[in-house]
Amino acid sequence: MAKNGVFSRLRRLEKSEETEDFSACLDSNEVHVLAVDDSLVDRKVIERLLKITACKVTAVDSGRSALQFLGLDEEKTSVGFDGLKVDLIITDYCMPGMTGYELLKKIKGSSTFREIPVVIMSSENVLARIDRCLEEGAEDFIVKPVKLSDVKRLKNYMFGEGRVQRQDRGLNKRKLQETCDVSASPSPPSSPSPDDALSSPSPPSGSSPYSPRSFFSSPSDNPSLLNLHFD
């Protein structure tokens, strides 16, 4: 294995001061993410975020295109599927035609692809929506705009560390991430990667006291966070 190549690439990728254990990423040049978003701007950003975390990316603009790429579209046989396995699907929720939720259902309903972790992104921080996605089998839910720390956390799913915790899936996912906005937050005991969960360097948002990016700690720890509304 070209270990030297991997390490020099990883040194270039380190943009923040946080130290992370990259030893799990030795095979990172094989990780392939399918990103789905109808917004050109968002596709560009998510593509770069993924590439900078050493992922191969295929970015498509609709749920339909995603299914076609996977070879799941009923009407068309797969055009883009070149045998490159998909390790993670990250999709926007609000899209014309097929929503991210509908795409999620189709993927989880497929015997071939249901094991692929699916992450939903949305600008709307609506708990009912989040719950619905998690119940349908989404691995995680990211509130837009997507940050580097969000994407870095996703690597756990792609390397199977998230999978090992599958029996605790409900527990891990229905949690609110406490960013550095919220001081003195206790460490969630069953988080798959304690370093990642708390070391997010994202600066405090000026517009609100809390900026949950995703969900890591139990809402019962912090009932006031249940009624957050960002918009």
Added chain:
Amino acid sequence: MEVDQLQRTFHDYHASLFNEGFLDEQFVQLQQLQDESNPGFVVEVVSLFFEDSERLLNDLSKALDQVNVDFRKIDAHVHQLKGSSSSIGAQRVRNACIAFRNFCDERNIEACLQCLQQVRQEYLLVKTKLEALLRLEQQIVAAGGASPM
């Protein structure tokens, strides 16, 4: 030295854009994604944002000009603009979109027209400022300095 002066000008201008609320932390995220392997990233994303926004603003104009205004369509366009402005950190455009959506909910055409004007104004402002910022970056690099992005 010219480069030093340009760097200082860039730094001050950059800071002012944040202080005046034109840009928020998401723009810093974009800057962090730019490096030697992808030196044009910020200008590329910003350009996409300009194209996208202009298309949406035109669509919004047309939609509000219809005899029977389709508020759902308008809301969808504003939602898109809100999303892309949020993704690049164009805070004031994003906030103007949020206000716009509230009036869409009320199906108030007059208010929507005013909101559109407001959004367009904010867009033109941030466009001018981003272009100036990117021009400064260009000048610094052309003068032999490292990109301050």
